[in-house]
Amino acid sequence: MDNRSLILSRALDLWSERGYDAVGVQEIVESAGITKPTLYHYFGSKRGLLDALIDERSAGLRNALGKAAEYRGDLVVTLEAVVRAYFDFARSNGPYYRMQLAFWFAPEHSDGHQAILARNAGQHQALELLFEAAANDHGNMRGRHRAYAATFLGMINTYIGLHLNGFASLDDQLVYQAVHQFMHGIYS
Amino acid sequence: MDNRSLILSRALDLWSERGYDAVGVQEIVESAGITKPTLYHYFGSKRGLLDALIDERSAGLRNALGKAAEYRGDLVVTLEAVVRAYFDFARSNGPYYRMQLAFWFAPEHSDGHQAILARNAGQHQALELLFEAAANDHGNMRGRHRAYAATFLGMINTYIGLHLNGFASLDDQLVYQAVHQFMHGIYS
DNA sequence: AGCGCAGTATACCGATCGGTATAGCGGCAC
DNA sequence: GTGCCGCTATACCGATCGGTATACTGCGCT
Numbered sequence: 001m002d003n004r005s006l007i008l009s010r011a012l013d014l015w016s017e018r019g020y021d022a023v024g025v026q027e028i029v030e031s032a033g034i035t036k037p038t039l040y041h042y043f044g045s046k047r048g049l050l051d052a053l054i055d056e057r058s059a060g061l062r063n064a065l066g067k068a069a070e071y072r073g074d075l076v077v078t079l080e081a082v083v084r085a086y087f088d089f090a091r092s093n094g095p096y097y098r099m100q101l102a103f104w105f106a107p108e109h110s111d112g113h114q115a116i117l118a119r120n121a122g123q124h125q126a127l128e129l130l131f132e133a134a135a136n137d138h139g140n141m142r143g144r145h146r147a148y149a150a151t152f153l154g155m156i157n158t159y160i161g162l163h164l165n166g167f168a169s170l171d172d173q174l175v176y177q178a179v180h181q182f183m184h185g186i187y188s
Numbered sequence: 189m190d191n192r193s194l195i196l197s198r199a200l201d202l203w204s205e206r207g208y209d210a211v212g213v214q215e216i217v218e219s220a221g222i223t224k225p226t227l228y229h230y231f232g233s234k235r236g237l238l239d240a241l242i243d244e245r246s247a248g249l250r251n252a253l254g255k256a257a258e259y260r261g262d263l264v265v266t267l268e269a270v271v272r273a274y275f276d277f278a279r280s281n282g283p284y285y286r287m288q289l290a291f292w293f294a295p296e297h298s299d300g301h302q303a304i305l306a307r308n309a310g311q312h313q314a315l316e317l318l319f320e321a322a323a324n325d326h327g328n329m330r331g332r333h334r335a336y337a338a339t340f341l342g343m344i345n346t347y348i349g350l351h352l353n354g355f356a357s358l359d360d361q362l363v364y365q366a367v368h369q370f371m372h373g374i375y376s
Numbered sequence: 377a378g379c380g381c382a383g384t385a386t387a388c389c390g391a392t393c394g395g396t397a398t399a400g401c402g403g404c405a406c
Numbered sequence: 407g408t409g410c411c412g413c414t415a416t417a418c419c420g421a422t423c424g425g426t427a428t429a430c431t432g433c434g435c436t
Binding site: 024025026036037040045046 | 392393394395396
Binding site for chain 1: 203204205206207209210286287289290292293294295296297298299300334335338339342343345346347349350353355356365368369370372373
């Protein structure tokens with residue numbers, strides 16, 4: 001593995017285990033068996049490394065979500081596809097999803113939160129567009145697409161959090177449960 | 189306000205805005221208009237300050253939850269009381285709940301997560317006991333009390349997160365929605 | 377008056393922080 | 407061969423990190 005990939009990999013391991021602020025550049029380069037100028041050659045700064053890491057590691061989810069969140073007339077089917085996309089990604093990218101989740105709940109003015117804001121805004125928007133499109137067929141949903149996107153994502157993250165802590169396995173049964181639980185919330 | 193309370197207050201403001209690791213002791217004492225030895229006189233260490241802050245600020249929630257989570261035969265009524273306790277607390281302790289939420293999702297080996305583990309374990313256990321007691325009347329729940337507690341808390345936190353970001357107001361209607369959404373998840 | 381002690385400030389500690397100036401390396405183009 | 411360039415190491419920067427040794431103050435107790 002080339003040094004660039006090695007740095008990204010070690011940074012993810014360390015940050016997901018102990019946090020972005022708590023792990024310094026020095027420790028990352030030592031863990032990768034290289035020195036600081038190499039890291040700064042590829043990424044320019046600690047924040048640049050974080051941005052690159054998020055950019056590359058979230059690409060898979062971005063693509064999968066782009067396909068899954070297209071509304072084609074059946075809201076439940078679409079939502080199930082979205083949940084499946086998230087679950088698949090979280091299952092095969094545990095440490096990264098852990099880090100992303102931590103950043104999402106991190107203070108608004110922290111580096112970590114800022115770094116994923118742009119990416120998650122994209123995810124959020126895809127979901128909002130989905131609920132906006134669905135509102136044409138479900139009149140009672142109109143105007144609440146932002147709240148729906150936030151609630152739905154929150155529920156997905158709740159289940160992924162359960163999985164990351166060993167309380168649940170992200171299988172089809174849980175996909176079904178999550179979607180129907182969410183739909184029930186809408187109509188109650 | 190005495191210096192001790194002043195330190196706690198400033199530390200909460202700064203940590204909830206920018207994170208525990210990102211805000212140093214120096215900045216806290218400057219914000220409080222005092223000097224480091226004063227802080228170390230009262231709290232012994234940065235971590236000691238964090239522990240004291242969590243201990244004092246979470247006392248209200250601990251008490252309210254202790255009363256609300258007692259099972260008296262009607263699960264829905266009890267769960268509504270629990271949700272109300274959380275919502276009330278979060279509504280009047282926004283910055284603290286923000287910080288607690290960030291620590292809950294923070295990496296397992298970070299100071300912040302370690303600091304709230306004991307407290308949240310208590311909250312978790314109160315909920316687990318509730319679901320265990322309810323399982324006597326709802327046979328299909330037996331053996332899943334840990335997962336139920338985690339899911340329920342996750343849903344509560346989802347709604348509080350919505351509120352903290354301006355997407356929802358934690359009123360009685362939302363209490364009703366959260367509980368029935370959760371119950372629907374159990375029976376589906 | 378004199379003692380003790382909680383509380384506070386000045387000034388400092390070694391370690392680590394993110395980041396860089398400089399120089400050397402190997403491989404490729406000419 | 408020679409010049410360039412991508413990459414890497416040694417050694418360093420000022421700033422900040424969490425924490426402390428020392429001394430002073432003011433108040434309560436006797």
